[in-house]
Amino acid sequence: MQGVWIILAFMFIINIVGFVIMGVDKKRARNGKYRISEKTLWFWAVIGGGTGTFLGMKHFHHKTKHTSFKWGLPVLMVIQMGLLIKILIR
Numbered sequence: 260m261q262g263v264w265i266i267l268a269f270m271f272i273i274n275i276v277g278f279v280i281m282g283v284d285k286k287r288a289r290n291g292k293y294r295i296s297e298k299t300l301w302f303w304a305v306i307g308g309g310t311g312t313f314l315g316m317k318h319f320h321h322k323t324k325h326t327s328f329k330w331g332l333p334v335l336m337v338i339q340m341g342l343l344i345k346i347l348i349r
Contacts, residue, residue: 266346270307270339277308281315281322288321297325309335 280303284295300322304312313332315321322328 263347266343270343273303273306273308274311274314277303277311278315278318281312282319285319285321297322297327300328304332304335307339309339 277300280295280300284300287294300312309332313336316323316328316332
């Protein structure tokens with residue numbers, strides 16, 4: 260049971276990071292500063308932050324016109340949520 264709590268804590272933290280970096284990148288875009296690469300945004304999404312990154316995209320209206328983010332993040336989010344539910348139900 261302790262392993263489940265570790266996984267939940269990891270997912271929670273990674274999703275917060277995903278949400279925050281979308282906001283940081285949007286702020287940098289507005290201010291004309293050095294941007295966070297799409298590769299980095301996808302990295303945080305793929306390692307478990309799909310939901311946070313997707314919610315950050317929607318909240319900050321960032322990367323919403325990029326097809327890979329517009330369609331890829333929701334698909335990744337559903338996959339990650341499905342895997343998490345499978346882990347919790349076992």
